[in-house]
Amino acid sequence: MAALVLPPLRPQFRALAQTFVPEAAALDEGGWAEAEGTIERFLAARPASVRRQLALLIRLLDLLSLARHGRRLTSLDAARRRRFLESLQDAPVLLFRRGIWGVRTLAFMGYYGRDAAAAAIGYRADARGWEARR
Amino acid sequence: MIERTYDVVIVGSGAGGGTVAQELAPLVRNGVRILVLEQGPRLADDEFTGREQEMADALYEDGGGFLTADGTMTLAFGRAYGGSTVVYTGTSLVAPERVIRAWDIPGLSHADVARRSSKYAEQNHVHLLAPELINDNNRLFVEGGRRAGFVVEQFPLNLKGCRGSSLCNLGCPNAAKMGTHRVQLPFAQSHGVEVVTRAEALKIGDHSVSVVVRGKQAGEKGAEPEWEPGEYLVRAKVVVVAAGAVGSPSLLLRSGFGARLPALGAGFTCHPAHILVAEHGRPITNDVGHPKSYFIDRAADEGYVLETCMYFPFTTAKNLTGFGPAHSALMRAFPRLQMILVLACDKAVPENRVAVDRDGRPVVRYRFTRGTIAAMVRATRASAKIFFAAGALRVHAPSADPPLIERHDADRVDQLIDARHFLPGKISVSAAHLMGGCGMGRDAASSVTDGHGRVHGVPWLRVADASLFPDSLEINPYLTIMALADRVAAGIRSEARELLGAPVAAA
Numbered sequence: 001m002a003a004l005v006l007p008p009l010r011p012q013f014r015a016l017a018q019t020f021v022p023e024a025a026a027l028d029e030g031g032w033a034e035a036e037g038t039i040e041r042f043l044a045a046r047p048a049s050v051r052r053q054l055a056l057l058i059r060l061l062d063l064l065s066l067a068r069h070g071r072r073l074t075s076l077d078a079a080r081r082r083r084f085l086e087s088l089q090d091a092p093v094l095l096f097r098r099g100i101w102g103v104r105t106l107a108f109m110g111y112y113g114r115d116a117a118a119a120a121i122g123y124r125a126d127a128r129g130w131e132a133r134r
Numbered sequence: 135m136i137e138r139t140y141d142v143v144i145v146g147s148g149a150g151g152g153t154v155a156q157e158l159a160p161l162v163r164n165g166v167r168i169l170v171l172e173q174g175p176r177l178a179d180d181e182f183t184g185r186e187q188e189m190a191d192a193l194y195e196d197g198g199g200f201l202t203a204d205g206t207m208t209l210a211f212g213r214a215y216g217g218s219t220v221v222y223t224g225t226s227l228v229a230p231e232r233v234i235r236a237w238d239i240p241g242l243s244h245a246d247v248a249r250r251s252s253k254y255a256e257q258n259h260v261h262l263l264a265p266e267l268i269n270d271n272n273r274l275f276v277e278g279g280r281r282a283g284f285v286v287e288q289f290p291l292n293l294k295g296c297r298g299s300s301l302c303n304l305g306c307p308n309a310a311k312m313g314t315h316r317v318q319l320p321f322a323q324s325h326g327v328e329v330v331t332r333a334e335a336l337k338i339g340d341h342s343v344s345v346v347v348r349g350k351q352a353g354e355k356g357a358e359p360e361w362e363p364g365e366y367l368v369r370a371k372v373v374v375v376a377a378g379a380v381g382s383p384s385l386l387l388r389s390g391f392g393a394r395l396p397a398l399g400a401g402f403t404c405h406p407a408h409i410l411v412a413e414h415g416r417p418i419t420n421d422v423g424h425p426k427s428y429f430i431d432r433a434a435d436e437g438y439v440l441e442t443c444m445y446f447p448f449t450t451a452k453n454l455t456g457f458g459p460a461h462s463a464l465m466r467a468f469p470r471l472q473m474i475l476v477l478a479c480d481k482a483v484p485e486n487r488v489a490v491d492r493d494g495r496p497v498v499r500y501r502f503t504r505g506t507i508a509a510m511v512r513a514t515r516a517s518a519k520i521f522f523a524a525g526a527l528r529v530h531a532p533s534a535d536p537p538l539i540e541r542h543d544a545d546r547v548d549q550l551i552d553a554r555h556f557l558p559g560k561i562s563v564s565a566a567h568l569m570g571g572c573g574m575g576r577d578a579a580s581s582v583t584d585g586h587g588r589v590h591g592v593p594w595l596r597v598a599d600a601s602l603f604p605d606s607l608e609i610n611p612y613l614t615i616m617a618l619a620d621r622v623a624a625g626i627r628s629e630a631r632e633l634l635g636a637p638v639a640a641a
Contacts, residue, residue: 020457038187042197082458089456089560097559098205105199108451112465113187118447122469125421125446127184127307129298130267133422 002044005051006036009058015073016061017107019081023120024111035110042109054106057099061088135344135365140167140328141634142626143343143370145335145385147172148217149615150599150622151376152314153254155322155329157623162326166634169368170322171333171345173377174213175356176315182307186446189304192355193221198449200380202500206558207406209498210566211378214305214356215331216315218378218612222566223302223426224292224311225441225610226260228252229617232434237604239574241585242621250617258292258312260613267298269423274414274472275442276428278524284430284516289441289610291424298423300444332359333366335377336494338389341594343368372626372633374587374596375572376619379404382601383488383571384496386582386589394591395582399489401482401573402498403606404565406506408514409445409453410474412521412529417469420444426475430516433479433608437505438513440520443475453562454530455537464530464538472521476513477567479608480506488571502563507556510563518547532561567611572601586625587618594633598622 006013014032018025027035043051065073065084073081089100111117126132142158144151147170155170162168175192183189190197198210212218228251234244254260279286292312299307309316323329330347337344349363350356375382383399392398425444432438445453447465450473454461464471480486480503489497502510514533521529522544529539531547535555539547575581578590587602589595598619600611607614626633 020461022459022462042187042191045191045197085457090557094204094206094559097557101559101562102205104457105452107457109187109448112447112451118186121447121465122417123421123447124469125184125300127182127297127299127301129296129300129308129422131297133419 002048002051004040005043005055006040009055011074012058012062015081016058016085016103017110019078019085020104020107021111024107031114031116034114038113039106039110042106054102057103135367137367137369139369140169141370142166142168142372142374143368144168144170144374144376145343146217146376146378146381146599147215147319147329148212148314148376148378148599149219149612150619151374152216152219152318152322153616153619154374154376154598154623155327156318157620158626159322159325159327161627161630161634168327170319170327170329171335171343172215172217172329172331173334174215174331175350175354176215176331177305177356179309181355182305184299184301184304184307186304186448188355193305202498204501206502207500207563207565209380209404209568210564211380211568214315215329216313216319219313220305220315221303222313222612223424225289225426226255226258226292226613227290227609229607229614230433230609233608237574239585239604240576242574246621247614247617250620251613253620254613254616255290258317259294260290260292262288262290263296263424263427267296267423268427269298269420270418271420271425271444271472272423272427272442274418274524275474275520278520279430281523282516282519284520286428286430288428289426291427293424296424300421300423300425302425304446328360330360331357333361335385338373338375338385338595341369341371341373343370343373372594372596374598374622374626376597376599378599379568379571379601380488380496380498382597382599384490386572387488387490388494391589395578395589397573397575397579397581399487399571400484401570401604402486402488402500403480403482403569403603404500405477405567405606406480406502406510406563406565407475407477408510408532408563409443409450410476410514410517410521410529410531411450411454411464412472412526413464413467414470414472414525415527418472420469420471420473431609432516436512437479437509439477439479439609440513440517441475441477443473445473453564455532455561460538472524472526474517474520476510476517478506478509478513479606482570482605502556502558507553511551511553511556515547515551518551567607569600569603569607569611570605572597573604574602575604587622588625596622596626
């Protein structure tokens with residue numbers, strides 16, 4: 001069983017996830033557990049190097065925030081955190097753009113992978129197809 | 135290590151491997167022993183739930199998120215009994231004549247490809263959906279496309295009993311898609327061909343394949359493997375590699391064939407794609423009905439193809455550029471979203487290739503050429519015009535900054551959508567039409583196989599999948615894969631006496 005990636009970085013990851021998906025701020029502990037569980041299952045099937053890179057990236061973003069704004073990710077207000085991450089998303093260095101894309105994608109996987117989120121946005125696909133709409 | 139002996143071993147059970155299995159199956163009655171190895175699991179019908187993450191994990195390599203080496207594109211390819219035919223949308227087109235002519239493969243004519251494609255179109259129940267089964271997402275594409283001056287065509291689809299779940303890319307929950315898991319593999323097995331799932335081919339030796347069979351893990355979907363978990367050496371008189379455009383070249387590379395075949399791994403193309411989204415003012419039927427019913431083919435003139443599409447919440451979220459409130463607002467508009475898939479017809483270039491890392495794992499090196507980016511930008515502009523012509527309020531275009539274009543700017547899409555905003559690593563690019571790596575051609579210096587999939591200089595080794603394509607096909611590939619696999623099987627049958635010591639059976 002692969003070691004879990006998110007528990008030691010939970011505050012930082014949740015701060016990032018709420019920036020990527022503002023609605024995540026309304027998740028209760030059960031919602032977070034479901035979202036993070038989906039992400040951990042995905043990561044468990046990836047090579048250990050991928051899990052290490054993710055942990056390193058989250059720590060790096062936290063330190064960059066401190067260096068640039070004098071505050072860690074968890075202490076930045078939502079607007080400044082969003083601008084900070086947007087600047088990295090547009091960075092000339094591919095590594096930063098890729099990093100933001102990767103963390104953002106994991107946050108989307110956790111959030112929108114939940115049935116409650118799918119229902120909330122009005123997604124209604126059903127195996128019964130047309131029959132389910134009549 | 136356990137040893138097993140067969141006459142023919144086929145690595146892979148998708149459009150290529152499944153077809154070869156079916157076409158060689160009549161040889162079984164002459165005593166020929168045939169084995170298909172499939173890396174993925176075999177799912178029972180009731181395991182196709184349509185739930186996004188669990189089906190992606192069960193049916194795709196890396197859950198559909200296999201990244202290229204520089205991390206700027208995800209590749210989606212199936213890993214299950216039936217390979218990628220389990221997870222495609224069933225679009226069934228015959229290869230364009232101009233493409234086959236440009237490939238210039240000795241002995242390969244368009245007439246032959248077309249004839250064999252027709253055979254599989256009939257076998258797989260390919261037809262046009264009735265008008266009453268077309269949803270709004272597709273209708274808007276047709277209306278907008280025609281208003282914007284495009285020729286819109288309907289996709290022939292390989293469906294039988296489609297209920298319109300819209301879940302094709304997660305494996306049809308109604309067993310309506312006629313992939314190799316429904317047609318060719320059951321035929322082959324009913325004639326005595328053996329299939330072993332959860333069986334990964336590690337290496338090809340001299341007339342042999344090293345295989346590891348893995349047991350089902352707790353919580354995984356699918357049946358237990360047909361063989362006990364463990365390591366096997368499978369000896370065979372003929373080995374057919376049909377593991378796809380990533381799997382086949384990487385298997386041959388880690389087996390040491392790269393030294394004698396310098397073109398092995400080269401010529402990788404994939405039709406890089408964007409998912410474009412537009413918001414309408416009213417709800418439309420989009421997540422019900424077949425998702426991919428129409429297309430616009432601008433490949434010959436402008437290097438792109440547009441297709442209707444509809445994806446699931448996470449896939450949609452991932453493919454929108456950016457994040458935050460604007461991204462969330464678009465996601466909340468899901469019932470009003472129209473989607474178009476834009477595909478660039480990329481060209482084989484030397485730097486784009488399949489390789490293996492130190493551990494033998496596949497690595498896909500891919501850079502977007504200027505030509506590919508230009509084609510994606512043209513395709514995005516065309517799509518934006520189609521969306522607005524269909525009445526959309528706003529369009530999300532990855533190659534625009536900001537990506538959201540409002541209706542009042544509809545006449546400025548050519549200025550707003552521009553190659554300078556195509557920023558790899560920021561925007562999402564994905565591909566599911568993976569081609570090349572074991573290209574057909576004239577000789578071992580410039581290609582891997584001849585026009586019948588015979589590996590140059592290795593008569594007992596054949597390739598039978600999309601890795602044979604020497605360049606981009608410029609349309610959806612599965613029918614052409616089947617046509618080429620049919621040729622490979624015909625070649626083996628015609629040489630059965632020399633290769634297998636078996637009399638030729640009627641197919």
